[in-house]
Amino acid sequence: MRKLALSDEILLSIDKPARYIGGEVNAVMKDPGEVDIRFAMCFPDVYEIGMSHLGIQILYDMFNQRDDIWCERVYSPWTDLDKVMREQKIPLFALESQDPVKDFDFLGITIQYEMCYTNILQILDLAQIPLEASRRTKEHPLVIGGGPCAYNPEPLAEFFDLFYIGEGETRYFELMDLYKEWKASGAPREAFLRRAASVPGIYVPSLYAVSYQEDGTVAAMEPVCEEAPEKVQKQVVTDMTTASYPEKPVVPFIKATQDRVVLEIQRGCIRGCRFCQAGTIYRPTRERDLEMLKKSAYAMLKNTGHEEISLSSLSSSDYSQLGGLVNFLIDEFGSRGINISLPSLRIDAFSLDVMSKVQDVRKSSLTFAPEAGSQRLRDVINKGLTEEMILEGAGQAFQGGWNRVKLYFMLGLPTETEEDMKGIAHLAEKIAEEYYEIPKDQRNGKCQIVVSTSFFVPKPFTPFQWAQMCTKEEFLHRAYVVNHEIKDQLNRKSIKYNWHEADVTVLEGVLARGDRKVAQVIRRAYEKGCLFDSWSECFHNELWEDAFRECGVDMDFYTVRPRAVDEVFPWDFIDIGVSRCFLEREWEKAQKGVVTENCRQSCSGCGAAVFGGGVCFERKN
Amino acid sequence: MNVRIKFRKYGCLKFIGHLDVMRYFQKAMRRAELPVCYSEGYSPHMIMSFASPLGVGLTSDGEYLDVRMENPPASQEALSRLNAVMAEGIEVLSFKALPEKSGNAMASVAAADYEVRFRPGYGPKDGWQERFRTFMEKTSIPVIKEGKKGPRELDIRPMVYGWQVLGEVICLQVSAGSAGNLKPELLLQAFADSEGVELPPHALLVHRKELYMDQGEEGTRSLIPLEALGEEIGRA
CATH class of the missing domain: 3.30.70.580 (Pseudouridine synthase I, catalytic domain, N-terminal subdomain)
Structure with a gap:
């Protein structure tokens, strides 16, 4: 029988002990004596969130296919267990073997959002690994980061030995082979880091020196040894169909956020919304073959026993064989009690028809993401969705029996005026009016329109990476304008308005475009007790503010400061394929409100064609 | 079926x-x-x-x-x-x-068998077995049970259908199901109270052995395991 790292007394005194016991269906067990590399793969948030992440499932499966590697999972202990582990000095352990992470060869951490940065320090701290990479020795695991936030790794640079820039399916095995060679050689840790730096996509922060201008912006970032390239190239899978995809994902005992089979139908997005980081860093758009997806769906449903299957992509409607796939899923699984969930679909006749087949129209709601309230501003952000399309989609949906609509917007977008803000209320009102045009005896009671706004955070590698962010007060003012305008609408009783918290957004803005100077603040905030910052009940803005003050780091420098077009950014050393000059062009066009066509309409020469695959070559074969 | x-x-x-x-x-x-x-x-x-x-x-x-x-x-x-x-x-x-x-x-559930042990380090003083036997000799064991309508007194002795102490293990057959469900923890808590010792949470290791249904006529109890009702399905 498996032995657990935590005693019964501890497990029975904390919330959801199942988070920490491993042993789930499809969890991979190996004999530690039979493997050369122990890899701890971590999602630095609570189990239910981490277990829902597709990327880790893919890499977990990929690593464990190799006999010489055992990849295990690690998630953030919730605050109740965190306290016990500190008091009793229990080292953080991996779920499968329950062995301490500090004895592993690698600790891989996926960095999916900025508000998990203090959790990364918690992981290192509880694992009893020195927080700074510079203090680690051969006794410690190599700590490697990846995921979207690795596209600006600088605020976390001192805490990581390596970062992996790009998609894990491509270079990890090469890195592992190099590690085995180095381990056998007995050479110092530094020697491995230097060799690793020459693997495409691998960034070793300790091998680069950053200098700053007098105004605090980056002057230059230079490699300090030959092995480290000046530019680190993002690595992408060119053929999604032959890339590794798990057939036996781990099935949690407790309900995870994603308690279903997830079928990744494509990677990347053709749309080019100017605020969207995923839209650039995952370029080019690459589709998976329909037949491969059908096979995966069968295998994954059989091996997990899940009662639901969901499609995953940034914009499912753009998948060229969507009709074929959805009809297959409905025909094949619909009658077997399997729910089919179709997120990120554009609302049109096709999607409404499909959705009416797979869900209860009366109970479900439809989602639109216009992102901005006016056509002018939607052109600025290059959101190719017009008011006409929204009203027509909503009208068709209402005719089809739906009466609940969710609308997502951002406030604080570049060039936003009061008219744009009020446009949010007006659009919601027009949708409500569309509903009440249906004769009373043919409609299903009142309609319910839920308007949600988040606050805009400029992200690296987007055309808006130069944009100024709003202050907290300005954000709240804008939410107030929207709220007030909604209250003035005729159908205000059918419209509900929610807005996001402003202070956490400002902090996200600092971390997103931060540099190496921000690291000390993250550390200070962590020492003050900041943890699980993405959980509103755990977020303590005042502690963060104190940390910034004590470290002498000015938040405004990273958020509200205007950036010159030629400013050197901390993340400029990464080459994502999409060129800086394309982003500059887009930034200019945005300010003129000029739209750019999507990748299938015409190629805008963003640079992603350099990878030699995907949508860039669709018509050339 | x-x-x-x-x-x-x-x-x-x-x-x-x-x-x-x-x-x-x-x-x-x-x-x-x-x-x-x-x-x-x-x-x-x-x-x-x-x-x-x-x-x-x-x-x-x-x-x-x-x-x-x-x-x-x-x-x-x-x-x-x-x-x-x-x-x-x-x-x-x-x-x-x-x-x-x-x-x-x-x-169907009418009764359950349990094996209860004290987790090492949490038991009462040595020789508790003898004192437990004396405790169980009583004809009534009143406990205060927290119910939906506030605390109420309940005699749990009649809910214990059978018991035995084997070394460190207490074997119990108790009333279970909707008609009256006795958790072994409640009985052991009452025993600990009579001993004047704290029984911290998780002090007990409780193992359920079997669930029974009652096939007896009015007034008499005739317990059979829940599985006894079903029949093996053979090959077609």
Whole structure:
């Protein structure tokens, strides 16, 4: 029988002990004596969130296919267990073997959002690994980061030995082979880091020196040894169909956020919304073959026993064989009690028809993401969705029996005026009016329109990476304008308005475009007790503010400061394929409100064609 | 046809609560590709009911669930298909067809067998076995039970149908189910109170051995294990 790292007394005194016991269906067990590399793969948030992440499932499966590697999972202990582990000095352990992470060869951490940065320090701290990479020795695991936030790794640079820039399916095995060679050689840790730096996509922060201008912006970032390239190239899978995809994902005992089979139908997005980081860093758009997806769906449903299957992509409607796939899923699984969930679909006749087949129209709601309230501003952000399309989609949906609509917007977008803000209320009102045009005896009671706004955070590698962010007060003012305008609408009783918290957004803005100077603040905030910052009940803005003050780091420098077009950014050393000059062009066009066509309409020469695959070559074969 | 499944829950799976065990079996049925019947409607669910929720921290050799199936496979085959897709910590022990018109598992439960131990380091002083015997000689053991309408006094002695102390283990047969459910922890708490010792949470290791239904006539008790009602399904 498996032995657990935590005693019964501890497990029975904390919330959801199942988070920490491993042993789930499809969890991979190996004999530690039979493997050369122990890899701890971590999602630095609570189990239910981490277990829902597709990327880790893919890499977990990929690593464990190799006999010489055992990849295990690690998630953030919730605050109740965190306290016990500190008091009793229990080292953080991996779920499968329950062995301490500090004895592993690698600790891989996926960095999916900025508000998990203090959790990364918690992981290192509880694992009893020195927080700074510079203090680690051969006794410690190599700590490697990846995921979207690795596209600006600088605020976390001192805490990581390596970062992996790009998609894990491509270079990890090469890195592992190099590690085995180095381990056998007995050479110092530094020697491995230097060799690793020459693997495409691998960034070793300790091998680069950053200098700053007098105004605090980056002057230059230079490699300090030959092995480290000046530019680190993002690595992408060119053929999604032959890339590794798990057939036996781990099935949690407790309900995870994603308690279903997830079928990744494509990677990347053709749309080019100017605020969207995923839209650039995952370029080019690459589709998976329909037949491969059908096979995966069968295998994954059989091996997990899940009662639901969901499609995953940034914009499912753009998948060229969507009709074929959805009809297959409905025909094949619909009658077997399997729910089919179709997120990120554009609302049109096709999607409404499909959705009416797979869900209860009366109970479900439809989602639109216009992102901005006016056509002018939607052109600025290059959101190719017009008011006409929204009203027509909503009208068709209402005719089809739906009466609940969710609308997502951002406030604080570049060039936003009061008219744009009020446009949010007006659009919601027009949708409500569309509903009440249906004769009373043919409609299903009142309609319910839920308007949600988040606050805009400029992200690296987007055309808006130069944009100024709003202050907290300005954000709240804008939410107030929207709220007030909604209250003035005729159908205000059918419209509900929610807005996001402003202070956490400002902090996200600092971390997103931060540099190496921000690291000390993250550390200070962590020492003050900041943890699980993405959980509103755990977020303590005042502690963060104190940390910034004590470290002498000015938040405004990273958020509200205007950036010159030629400013050197901390993340400029990464080459994502999409060129800086394309982003500059887009930034200019945005300010003129000029739209750019999507990748299938015409190629805008963003640079992603350099990878030699995907949508860039669709018509050339 | 309704099928009664008996399973055992051991090891790390004692940390999985009842609702999650239900979800676990729904998924296990699909992994084993058993022909479970679904309810009608837009969100169909498996027609499945469990006999008696087992608390977190407890292990058991006698857990039951009833499932409706269309043409179930032979018992042996169903067992091997289910056990092939189990996680360590749950093992399916029997798979039997229920006669028509038998009550569901939950309504049938009348009694349960438990084995209770003190977790090492948490027991009362040496020689407690003798004092426990004296304690059980009493004709009434009143306890205060927190109910929905506030605390009320309850005599739990009549709910203990049988008991025995074997070395460090207390074996109990107690009333269970909707008519009156006695958790062994409550009895042991009363004993600890009589000893004047604190019984901290998790001081007890509780293991359920079996669940019974009562086939006796008015006034007499005749307990049979829940699985005794079902019949082995042979090969077609």
